[in-house]
Amino acid sequence: MQQRAVVPITVEGLKTACSQCNLQELCLPFGMSDGDIDQLDALVGARRKVKRHQHLYRVGDAFESIYAVRTGSFKTDVLLEDGREQVTGFQMSGEILGLDGISTDAHTCNAIALEDSDVCIIPFANLETLSREVESLQHQFHKVMSREIVRDHGVMMLLGSMRAEERLAAFLINMSQRFTARGFSAAEFHLRMTREEIGSYLGLKLETVSRAFSRFQENGLITVQQKHIRIRDIDGLKALLSHLPCV
Amino acid sequence: MQQRAVVPITVEGLKTACSQCNLQELCLPFGMSDGDIDQLDALVGARRKVKRHQHLYRVGDAFESIYAVRTGSFKTDVLLEDGREQVTGFQMSGEILGLDGISTDAHTCNAIALEDSDVCIIPFANLETLSREVESLQHQFHKVMSREIVRDHGVMMLLGSMRAEERLAAFLINMSQRFTARGFSAAEFHLRMTREEIGSYLGLKLETVSRAFSRFQENGLITVQQKHIRIRDIDGLKALLSHLPCV
DNA sequence: CAAGCGGGTTGACGTGGATCAAACGCCCCA
């Protein structure tokens, strides 16, 4: 995935134009014509900064906007009464947050910044209005929602049918692909979440995650130093998924 | 590998009008005005019968329509290369199938009838066109997609953070609520899926599902006779979920 | 500089659910 011509980021302009944004290929405007994207510019309102560990929204908050991650990253989670946490996803730049709120006009999960981050606010009423006029926007938005559903099915597969090492391998491969799409190294990256958060996402305890990392390292698949991951044998990781037990 | 059984669209001409359908409250038209629903009538094309164990669509099939279940019920599943199956959902009358296909213009899961069933075919291109004109339809459709996302998060919670009996209790409560919404008894119903399918959905083996049923019966929470379930103590089931260990 | 702390690793041990195995009951069909 090649980056578009580098465009100087608008200097602290409160509104960031989609038409000038280098995340176009990853975000809502993907596949839209330049003309259509210009119309999006009018819609995407202010940006909002969210500091590490702060909530972008919480369960029960009134739903008004969806958000596109510009910089940084987030996790979304759901809490059970007794305190158990289920992380439902990690979101990186260009990805859309808040779709859960549409169904009941209130958010049904929490969105928390994993690092100092920055989102574009997309007022949902305006998005619906504009997407009645701009067919490509309408279609693209539907694709974004559908992609979220497909992603969730993948996670269900992972949680319901895979063993610990398969889950972690799938997670690492997924992270690698998403970093690659953003122009970062496919083989070397920095995880923003803790072992506990990874574990919650994968339906495992943090000790199990840690042990699986260690085992991967022993087997020469990766190198781990705290949150810094280097993938040494991506095919080996992928083989774990095919359940050809480490041919 | 069996050849695609190209089910001839049962002409049956009788295209059912949403405006005349008693599933309105559960289906896409929910919340729309009578006038707006009349417009939907033009859109919902033929119906299609699907016999028990037949596919409504398969992974890889071109995406053209979404479907509303009229009678009967379905499961959706995803398969891993080595044959492991993950059931991603069960769909009852009024519920929408096929949203997974929007993202890539091809279906990403299989939809299989659990009994002889009957769906309304909603050509997606037409739906997008009409929902550019009918605001209430647009909004309702977005809610349907969002509800699916929220539902998936619930399943992730279940798979990632709950123990076997909690999962089954959640499943039974959910089924009971959905039967109730359709005018059936909340306390007594007939499951259309096997123990294995329930297990796949809940991330458990069929033996574990069976044992949990038996344990619930011993504790006076339910009565089980094969697929026939009678709930005797709904509060007891709900208590299992709050993880107040059977006070 | 020490003390405290959050995150991570590692070991010893326990257990919930998987696996293996046998038998049963319902239903379809010859």
Next chain:
DNA sequence: TGGGGCGTTTGATCCACGTCAACCCGCTTG
């Protein structure tokens, strides 16, 4: 009417992952 097969139940055993606990490391703070 009897047989065969699928779905289900139940018991015995196993093991992957959870739990508990000790310790390490890098940061922060007084």
